[in-house]
Amino acid sequence: MAPLSIIANEARRRWRHLLLWGVLFALLHQVAMFAALLLRFRAWPNYVTFYDWPGNVLHIVRSTPSVRDMVGIIREEWLIEIGRMNYDYGTGISEWSLNIMPSRLLVLCLLGALVGLAFSLLHRTACASGARNGLRATTGLGAFLVALTNVTMSWVVCCATPSWVVGLAMLGLGTTTSLALERSGPLLSVLGFGLLTALILYLAWRKSRPAQQSKGVPAHA
């Protein structure tokens, strides 16, 4: 069977499982970011704002002639903002916040599903323990790159805009370095997805090979 057919079969057969992987991955990502903020700043949030995301998207669609522009603007729309406000000066400034953005949830859902698919194929592919660990590490690296570049925390110290480099800055990376890395975010994200896709194709190819070449030989003899 061709690798693509194997992937399609696997996805069709286990779509509920993959969907669960996706949803769980997206939710866990938000929980992890929230926990990171609480640990880093040792303070509870003191405000939460819910945004009319569907209404805002509709408004953007109506008032943006170009589809390309529309997508770019909608991508940055928030659903929920939860954070801590500093009221020492003027009307208050948000010190840090977690911004839940549906566009990123979708990307993380896809990422979770891909990771689930990779693990599913890995589980059903015969290979040595060393190779299995290497493949797991590759899955982890791909997932890490995508998850890292989809961080949506904001911190006043980092321009007060949610950006993936906020996570790096919170870990102590310098401002200049963080800003320089910000531009490579999309590239790293594509690299992460690329790694996962390549791994899934490789696993599917491996899975197709023993069936053609070594019929009757036990996988774990």
Place this chain on the structure above:
Amino acid sequence: MKTFLKTTLTSTALASFAFAAWAEEITIAIGHQSMCTDTYTAGIVVKELGLLEKHLPTDGAYADAEWDITWSDYSSGGPITNQMLANKLNIGVMGDYPLIVNGAKFQETDSLRSIYVAGTGYNLKGSGNAIVVPVDSDIYSIDQLRGKSVSTPVGSAAWGMLLKAMQDNDMPAGEYVLKNQSPAVGAANIAAGKIDAHSDFCPWSEIMEFRGTGRKIYDGSEAGVPYLHGVVVREDFAEEYPEVVEAFLKAVIEAGEWIREDPMRAVTEMETWTGVEKEVLYLYFSKGGHLTLDPTIKTEWVDALKFDHGVLVREKAIPPLDFDAWITEDYIKAAYADMGLDYEADKAATVDPKEANAGLPAEIWHARDGVSTYETMPEFLAAVAAMQGTGAKLNATYVYDSETGLKLFGKTAFWVKAGEDYATFLRKGEAEAHAANHSGEVITFDAAIADFTTEG
């Protein structure tokens, strides 16, 4: 018959148009910054005095229009641009660097554009931005920041000034540690002595000075690049409702007139609206203050914005900006004409604090009696001594930097006594040089007052 038909068709079209206009609710969403003094004439003053409502068109297509005006307050210009892109704001007011980012981000899109329609105020030399150190710090000049940590809101006008100041002083990025901090965090860190220096925009440096937590070591005027703020509008909104944009700019002009008419009343009101101390605001909005309220678009401003864009391109790789397509004087010229004002005269006039403030009197703001003025330093110091002698509460005192003409708090200036003469300076180095040249000495404000304190 032909004429009758033509008339009928025209009347029908006009009637349909009028009916459509009657049914229309026009939303005007404005993004402003209540913690940025230079934006007040297009923000908080217009909002609180209801000046936009006053100037909105009421005839023709707008005869029965229903207005839905919303104001959103932001702590920086960046989010205003994002909200304008999403069409949740039609009009934004911000400082020079965020303005450029606004124009460039819009021009980066395929279908959206913003236009720069007017200024709100300026300082010809760049005052408004400044570098501040903790009040007890032993740092007195920018050279001493080598190897130190300096924070600033990255992307703001203060960040741009900091980069230029460091370049002008031959201090490459590797020789100091740049940290990104918002104004509130920077001010708190200066108060706690947690950072060596903080660069910020107006009025944060003066808030720190007034609260006694920070001391300026570098004023934006040393960079020599004008510091200005302005108004940007989504182009599609301006094309659909040009009269509304014009009305907004008339409100901006009137807000400036309201402040100039009675600065004391204005800053007292503005304190209640923004939470920024009136004594700090007086430093900006009084006669001789840092800010020149002028909405015209001058050639020098366009040059300054082009310079700023160059800085941003080098540092953050922002998209290119076609200034000719972005800047338009049409709306502000129309607003001036409607109000019977001379645009070209205002455009031609620029205020240089060094010349304009030469000879301006020192001031004392008595908590009960208001502001009094003094032509000479001995008169001023004698008055301060006398008022302090009665236990009167003084809100603030104001003098001018002998070097730049910049208005300063009396308590934060470096005082030089040479014989019977007194001079005031922003920076210690210049005060020391003046003292050396005039056989004088650098003294504190309290010491200068003590010279006029009479016993009993």
